[in-house]
Amino acid sequence: MEQFPIFLNLKSFPCAVVGGGEVAFRKITALLKAKAELTVISPELSPELQNLLAQKKFTYIAQAYSEALIKDMRLVVAATDNETLNESIYHYCEANKILINAVDQPSACRYTTPSIVDRSPVVIAISSAGASPVLARRIRAMIETSLPKSLGEIASFAGSIRSKVKAKFNTIDLRRDFWERFFTSSIMTRFDSMSSQDKSELVERLLNKENTGGEVWIVGAGPGDEELLTIKALQKMQYADVIVHDRLVSQNILNLARKDAEFICVGKEKNLHLKKQDEINDLLVELALEGKKVCRLKGGDPFIFGRGGEEIETLVAADVPFEVVPAVTSASGCSSYAGIPLTHRDYARKVVFITGQNSKAGVEPDWEALVRPYQTLVFYMGLTRADLIKQNLVRLGMAENMPVAIVEKGTTPQQKVYIGDLAALPEMREKYQIGSPALLIIGEVVNLHNKLAWFTPEKVEADTSFINIK
Structure with a gap:
């Protein structure tokens, strides 16, 4: 040193x-x-x-x-x-x-x-002994992302109750135990939204060693690239006792979570459900009632075909505190990394998100409304219905040469973009066995891919062999 x-x-x-x-x-x-x-x-x-x-x-x-x-x-x-x-x-x-x-x-x-992270009265200083100030600033930025903005207020609040804690517990070990429980309680995650009475009641339960209750965070993991995680998503992952995650949340993202957390995969894929949705809902409630902080980590954004609303309805019914952390949705992330703007004033003035998986038998998209000029269609989980999508759109007047793109494993080093037209859509899926996750984009904006594509993963060569498939 x-x-x-x-x-x-x-x-x-x-x-x-x-x-x-x-x-x-x-x-x-x-x-x-x-x-x-x-x-x-x-x-x-x-x-x-x-x-x-x-x-x-x-x-x-x-x-x-x-x-x-x-x-x-x-x-x-x-x-x-x-x-x-x-x-x-x-x-x-x-x-x-x-x-x-x-x-x-x-x-x-x-x-x-030093380079300083200031959450007064908490101050963190990072130094490289003058050897690399820029590196010290980069480290500061990393630390900043993991700290709640209210950390200074939490520290001040903790200082205000020290005398009460000291009066309650007469040994250092007992006081240390209290502070361990205090700084792993919901005070760290819900401080800004808690009233003064809420904080006082929480302190009293901690002083009496009562269960302070758990909470659930419905967190979007984004489209795949771990660097697209929001700061708040990363904070929740690092505070959680349990990570309940989908199958498609990558290991790179899971590696950013708290190392000693419990990881439960509840992922779904075609013809294989580790847990049904009702079971997932009940699991979140069960874990929270045990007093655990639960991060429900979902690919994409929880409120865009992520069933986040269904899970929250169950939490509300059970009176479990929760928070929603939105994310870069798959449509936005995958289209951006594929160089396909979802809207463009020359080609598309509207974008429509459609799910290929319907929760009720017989309920279909409003196909007629999808065949409109100057709009982009984005199908989530739609590849298994490629034939149906093509047939209905063509039947109602969409040109067979309408450009389509399939973005496989978008925003990740394994990303591939397949370009063709609507007539070739089923053939593209069958011939090249495109894997999950994959997003389907239909519209004139797809023509911009060749000009605007900027993300070429180092491990996967750009594949253009599907252009103008007939």
Whole structure:
């Protein structure tokens, strides 16, 4: 460890920044946030610093640097564009036991400033000891995604009940047990939506070691690419005690979940249901009533042919707290990665999502409404009905040469895009044994694929052998 990490209280601490430009502004802003007693030394100030000076945020010495100006300081930042001057400031500070940081000059620093995740009073600092500040910022961004935005408020609330916890439990072990239960309770996930009474009641149940109840999060996993997960989806996956997931949620996505969580696959595919939908609904309720935090992870978006509404109806009936985390839906993700815009003012002014799987026998799509000019059709789970889709659309007037695209395993390294026309649709499916998941797109916008396709997975060559199949 080249540097010792330390958090320094700068309140009423005499600090100086030498420099008045953009770099100095960034350092000055951070020091002011830490309530430093700040002096800025520079012949000129940037407009941003002039604005802060007008607000009397710091003391300003409108002079070129001299040693006498920093002799009473305890911390100095050299933020000029003159490396020789910064070196000189460094040597003076070293000789006079003043903490010194010369911006972007690691050899002229007694201390370095870390990349900071600020959820005051919680502060996380990441440092590369000056070797790679950009990497430190990247790590900060990774950490930011895993922390709830209300973390600082949660920490303050925890501080407000410490005396009550100490009075209730007279040993360190008992208090530690309480805090473990507190920070794994719904306080971490529903703090913003809880009333003051809700929070107080939760604390009382925790103090009395009662079951505080579970909750369920209906979370969209997106179309396949794990980098398309939302920040909130990732947070829920990392907080959950149990991950109840579909078969098509990839292992790469599951690997991002909490490592010690219980994983239950309830996936469905044609002619194989690990669990019926009613059983899944009941399972979510059962797990929540056991006091567990349950992440119901669904491919695509939960509210677009994902049966999220059905599962929530069951949770409402059982009075189980829940939250819905929407996602990049399969239609949006797969079409984007295939270079096929769902709408385009020259080709499509409307997009229609249709499911190929109907829940009620005999209920069919409004085929006549689907045969309209200037619209794009997106069929979810429609390949097994390719013949029926072609027959009905052609019967009602859609041209047999209407462009179609089948996007297989969209947004993943295994993505393939098959291009043809409506007449060739059943043949495409049968001849090439296209696997699941696959999305069917029908409309003039498909013609844009060759021009706009941008995603070519490294492990799968772009396949154009299906263009203009007859």
